[in-house]
Amino acid sequence: MSASALQTREAPVHVPLNPGDLVRVRDDYPPGHIRTPVYVRGKVGRVTRSFGAFGNPELLAYRLNGPQQELYEVRFLQRDLWSDYSGGPNDSVDLDLYRHWLEKV
Amino acid sequence: MPHDHHDHEHDHAHGHAHAHAPPQPDHKVHSYYQILGVALKELLVEKGVVTADEVRAAIEKRDQITPAHGAKVVARSWVDPLYRIKLLTNANLAVAELGFPMTTTKLVAVENSEEVHNVVVCTLCSCYPRELLGLPPAWYKSRAYRARIVSEPRAVLGEFGTNLPDNVEVRVHDSTADIRYLVIPIQPPGTEGKSEEELAALVTRDSMIGVAEVKAHG
Known part of the structure; x- marks a missing residue:
């Protein structure tokens, strides 16, 4: 895979997110080393904290340099992930997602 | 590999001087x-x-790293409220203070309470706070655990013997990026008078992953 093919997956500018923001995970299925689990793609969650900037694993996996990505903890309600979820109404899954996978709702 | 891989036992008397991997467990089928x-x-x-x-x-x-490292951290957080705050706000600093530096990943400690029960998984592979807990157990890496704990956590916890009331929020942490998680279990009632060392002996690996609670009598 070429560096340009990987680089084009990143939007050029991302505004920072804040705890409380509602975000939708990109419903996208690019090839390569992707850390965003498929089960949350296209799903809406709420940012619960910011961890600061980290190297983008999608580039690091190919020894490519690129801009760091802000990493956020995003909380998804179980009932938003699985329509037949039968546990508690506030049961949740927290995922750590990089900024370029998140779109503010 | 400089030569065909042998599938028989051999004693290195085959006339060439290159390195071999150390012996592997006999029953293992190599993928x-x-x-x-x-x-x-x-x-x-x-x-x-x-x-x-x-x-x-x-x-x-x-x-040589065992869950005893993590247990020391948890026990300290039970007896020292200031340490607990430090662990919750800057976990890397807090665990390094006890002699367990985590230098390659960021550590986040999450506390169980009467309202929230935390449990950790990595659905992509086997990310785990190895500096504190050692190597992950085989079940932690299994497809069944990784797939089911994010979609039916209460059923999986029940299979581990952990049955939570409906009003307790089950919070699963899927650690697929740069953060590693340590669960701070609830200190069992009736252990308030115990020493830090006695408390550490009660804290199990599974309680720090979040599939079990800590019992007052180990």
Whole structure:
């Protein structure tokens, strides 16, 4: 895979997110080393904290340099992930997602 | 691999002087990637990038890490409220203070309470706070655990003997990025008078992953 093919997956500018923001995970299925689990793609969650900037694993996996990505903890309600979820109404899954996978709702 | 991989036992008397991987468990069937890993290690040793002893020592060092490290951290957080705050706000600093530096990943400690029960998984692979808990148990890496804990956590917790009331929020942490998680379990009632060392002895690996609670009598 070429560096340009990987680089084009990143939007050029991302505004920072804040705890409380509602975000939708990109419903996208690019090839390569992707850390965003498929089960949350296209799903809406709420940012619960910011961890600061980290190297983008999608580039690091190919020894490519690129801009760091802000990493956020995003909380998804179980009932938003699985329509037949039968546990508690506030049961949740927290995922750590990089900024370029998140779109503010 | 410089030669065909032998599937029989041999005693290194076959006339060439290159490095071999140390003996592996007899019952193990090597997968493609395990063989690739062994081949890579042999080549690195042959080319002098690392020595076999350095690889062995690194494995030995890793194998010596046990959940007792994490248990010390948890016990300290139970007896020292200021330490608990530090652990919740800057976990890397807090665990380094007890002699367990985590230098390559960010650590986040999450506390169980009467309202929230935390449990950790990595659905992509086996990310785990190895500096504090050692190597992950086989079930932690299994497809069944990884798939089910994010979609039916209460059923999985029940299979581990952990049955939570409906009003307790089950919060699963899927650690697929740069953060590693340590669960701070609830200190069991009736253990308030125990020493930090006695408390640490009660804290189990599974309670720090979040599939179990800590019992007052170990």
